[in-house]
Amino acid sequence: MKDFSLFISDLTHTSSGIMSNTHPLGSAYVAAYCQDQFKGNIDIKLYKYPDDLIKSLSSKLPQILAFSNYSWNLELSYEIAKWAKSIDPKIITVFGGPNFPTDIEEQKDFLNERSCIDFYIQSEGEIGLAKLIEQLSEVDFDYIKLKETKIACINSVYLWADDIYAGDIERISDVNVLPSPYLTGVLDEFFDMPLTPMIETTRGCPFSCTFCADGAKIKNKIHRFESERVREELNYIASHVKQSDELIITDLNFGMYKEDTLTANVLAEVQIKHNWPIIVKGSAGKNKTERIIDVATILKGSWIIGAAIQSTDMEVLDNIKRKNISLDSYRKFLGAMNELNEDASTYTEIILGLPGDSKEKHFASLRDAVDSEVINVKSYQSMLLVGTDMATGISRKDYGFVSKFRVMAGGAGLYKYKDIKIKALEVQEIVVGNKNMTFDEYLACRKMDFILEGFYNNSPYRELLESFKSIGFAIFDLLQFLSSRPDLYNKKVANIFDIYTKMSNSNLFDTFEEARNQSDANLELYEKGEFGFNETLECKTMLYLAIEDTLETITRTIIEFLKEQGIASDFLEKYFNQLQDYVYLKKHDITANKNQHKKLFDFNFALMDSHGFTEDPRTVETYSHPIEHIFYHEEDQQKHIDKSLNQYESHSGGFSRFLYNQNLNKMYRKVKTSGKAVVSEVEGLSIAT
Ligand code: SF4
Numbered sequence: 103m104k105d106f107s108l109f110i111s112d113l114t115h116t117s118s119g120i121m122s123n124t125h126p127l128g129s130a131y132v133a134a135y136c137q138d139q140f141k142g143n144i145d146i147k148l149y150k151y152p153d154d155l156i157k158s159l160s161s162k163l164p165q166i167l168a169f170s171n172y173s174w175n176l177e178l179s180y181e182i183a184k185w186a187k188s189i190d191p192k193i194i195t196v197f198g199g200p201n202f203p204t205d206i207e208e209q210k211d212f213l214n215e216r217s218c219i220d221f222y223i224q225s226e227g228e229i230g231l232a233k234l235i236e237q238l239s240e241v242d243f244d245y246i247k248l249k250e251t252k253i254a255c256i257n258s259v260y261l262w263a264d265d266i267y268a269g270d271i272e273r274i275s276d277v278n279v280l281p282s283p284y285l286t287g288v289l290d291e292f293f294d295m296p297l298t299p300m301i302e303t304t305r306g307c308p309f310s311c312t313f314c315a316d317g318a319k320i321k322n323k324i325h326r327f328e329s330e331r332v333r334e335e336l337n338y339i340a341s342h343v344k345q346s347d348e349l350i351i352t353d354l355n356f357g358m359y360k361e362d363t364l365t366a367n368v369l370a371e372v373q374i375k376h377n378w379p380i381i382v383k384g385s386a387g388k389n390k391t392e393r394i395i396d397v398a399t400i401l402k403g404s405w406i407i408g409a410a411i412q413s414t415d416m417e418v419l420d421n422i423k424r425k426n427i428s429l430d431s432y433r434k435f436l437g438a439m440n441e442l443n444e445d446a447s448t449y450t451e452i453i454l455g456l457p458g459d460s461k462e463k464h465f466a467s468l469r470d471a472v473d474s475e476v477i478n479v480k481s482y483q484s485m486l487l488v489g490t491d492m493a494t495g496i497s498r499k500d501y502g503f504v505s506k507f508r509v510m511a512g513g514a515g516l517y518k519y520k521d522i523k524i525k526a527l528e529v530q531e532i533v534v535g536n537k538n539m540t541f542d543e544y545l546a547c548r549k550m551d552f553i554l555e556g557f558y559n560n561s562p563y564r565e566l567l568e569s570f571k572s573i574g575f576a577i578f579d580l581l582q583f584l585s586s587r588p589d590l591y592n593k594k595v596a597n598i599f600d601i602y603t604k605m606s607n608s609n610l611f612d613t614f615e616e617a618r619n620q621s622d623a624n625l626e627l628y629e630k631g632e633f634g635f636n637e638t639l640e641c642k643t644m645l646y647l648a649i650e651d652t653l654e655t656i657t658r659t660i661i662e663f664l665k666e667q668g669i670a671s672d673f674l675e676k677y678f679n680q681l682q683d684y685v686y687l688k689k690h691d692i693t694a695n696k697n698q699h700k701k702l703f704d705f706n707f708a709l710m711d712s713h714g715f716t717e718d719p720r721t722v723e724t725y726s727h728p729i730e731h732i733f734y735h736e737e738d739q740q741k742h743i744d745k746s747l748n749q750y751e752s753h754s755g756g757f758s759r760f761l762y763n764q765n766l767n768k769m770y771r772k773v774k775t776s777g778k779a780v781v782s783e784v785e786g787l788s789i790a791t
Contacts, residue, residue: 104239106243108164109149109168111150111168111182112128112129112150113175115526123296126150127301128170128227131283132228139235140235155182166196168196169199170198174513177513177526177618183197185522194221199227202488206266206268209259213266221258226257228280229272233257252265253267254268257271273306282331284301285338293342299339299343301350301351302351303332305324306324309322312423312491312497313492317490317491337372340378345749348382349379357384357387357407358388358394359393363400366397366400380404381764382401388410391427406448406765407439408449409432411467417463433474436450440477445768450479452467452468454483454548455533456533459484459538465547472554472576472577480559486498493531502537503535506531507611507616509528509620513528529614534610550585553584556641556645560761560764562652563656566657566678569677570663572715573664579663580660583659583663593651594652595645595655609637640758643758643761661674671720673720680704681707687731688771692743693747695735695744699733702728703729704725708729708775729775731774733771735771742769746769
């Protein structure tokens with residue numbers, strides 16, 4: 103084989119912050135495999151940042167330029183490929199990844215619309231790219247000559263003279279033949295960047311959800327990496343990691359298989375030895391609740407664990423061929439997680455606008471989630487993703503989807519090097535209505551989703567909400583009341599809701615082209631991070647930064663709700679007003695983690711906090727002397743906050759992503775009471791239940 107050069111890129115937009123701040127694991131697998139297959143002949147380089155790639159390409163083009171294609175980087179990768187082709191049309195461009203249609207006619211359209219893509223690799227990229235390289239080497243890396251043969255390559259698709267040639271799709275049955283991208287050092291340089299390491303212990307998903315590219319039949323079989331290799335990788339990562347307290351497990355159903363218990367035990371050993379990872383992220387399996395609870399217990403609450411239910415409505419679930427765990431198991435699972443430790447975090451995912459969804463069904467799903475005491479209810483919008491069943495013409499017609507196009511938050515940028523300027527915007531198609539849901543109802547759902555994000559997720563006002571619940575009301579009823587009573591919002595909060603409404607509407611276009619064409623007018627704004635943001639995250643951050651006003655609003659809403667129920671009293675008003683101050687001191691400006699605060703309260707909130715505010719406030723006792731409370735960050739918390747902030751602060755939307763992605767329960771101040779006299783009173787406290 104002749105010597106050749108290969109650049110592989112798994113790009114992320116960086117103009118308004120690092121949009122996808124993870125190690126380029128998928129591409130690194132492909133790089134490690136190609137390096138192993140073609141050792142001695144290959145000159146290979148791996149890229150994550152567009153600026154680095156553009157700079158390298160401007161000095162020397164490789165023979166093969168490969169990209170991983172996801173919904174968040176297609177346009178960026180394509181614009182760079184187009185520019186490289188304009189310099190040298192002989193450069194071979196290869197794309198691969200899940201953001202590609204499964205239907206052959208749609209594949210043809212996709213490639214016709216993107217004529218600068220020479221080959222597309224489907225399914226697992228390692229064998230697809232390596233086989234393609236072998237065939238290209240036989241024709242001296244002249245891709246036209248290869249296409250002229252019309253030979254279909256395994257896992258590859260290409261166009262030639264108006265026809266499409268697609269090879270058989272194969273999966274790797276023994277994934278252990280793939281060299282580890284960590285143990286081979288392929289990912290070493292990425293430890294110096296503010297990126298989170300990821301590890302893969304299995305490939306494939308046995309489920310077949312229609313909105314998901316991993317639900318394809320070809321991916322239904324599970325292939326597992328050997329446990330000894332996983333152990334070595336985890337230890338390797340732990341001894342190299344510098345910039346992140348997190349680990350992402352990319353498995354699609356972690357905790358569902360018996361081998362996952364072994365992985366969790368190894369991870370727990372690593373945590374003891376290296377004090378890392380403090381946070382583990384990974385999608386939990388959709389059944390085997392007991393085993394998942396065991397795995398989470400081994401990880402002692404470090405796993406931000408979720409049950410992605412998407413909807414609790416049976417008809418919607420049937421429509422998307424989704425099998426959820428039962429609501430009872432779901433509640434049991436979340437209850438067990440919440441008991442693991444006070445800082446553990448849980449989440450659930452709900453998608454608005456799935457086939458058959460309606461405002462009532464969406465609200466019911468949100469209510470079920472909140473009633474189940476999950477810490478975060480992540481509400482997403484249905485996207486019509488290339489390569490999924492849901493995006494096919496039949497499905498669009500059956501469910502009467504009304505869709506709009508928008509520029510993905512953070513997915514826009516203008517990349518410059520010397521006189522080179524490359525601009526790209528990632529556009530996504532989202533569902534804003536269907537046969538059962540009007541556009542106005544969609545907007546009402548979005549407002550409710552925002553209320554959950556701003557007032558419920560990550561427990562910013564948990565103490566107030568739990569006290570309210572302890573009186574005997576449902577938290578979701580309070581949040582709905584908040585949604586229906588804008589007259590209770592104070593000025594700043596009302597303004598934030600106005601901004602949210604305007605932002606939600608301003609970034610919706612009727613066609614893909616309209617969404618993309620606005621780039622010329624707004625690209626400078628995108629570049630400065632002043633446009634193309636995620637309205638939910640931005641407005642959630644505004645609510646947090648205006649925490650005094652937000653707290654005032656939620657406290658006023660609680661008191662008003664109680665008045666309407668005829669149970670408001672001076673005592674309850676005093677309780678909630680003082681609790682409002684307690685929450686403020688515990689949770690405001692968590693990045694100021696060296697400051698201590700003290701305040702006197704008529705209630706022993708610290709003690710109630712240790713019980714999760716499960717006492718009915720109408721029955722708690724007050725003291726003859728106020729109790730001094732001290733609010734402080736522990737040393738480990740200070741380090742964790744500083745390190746986590748460092749990962750996000752380099753960009754304008756950084757703090758928003760920090761608030762959204764981090765487990766803030768690990769970052770709120772600890773509280774203790776002070777003073778001997780006070781302590782004895784505390785010990786003597788009796789709380790009626
Ligand atoms: S279970 Fe998750 S990964 Fe598997 S098909 Fe469904 S959504 Fe996709």
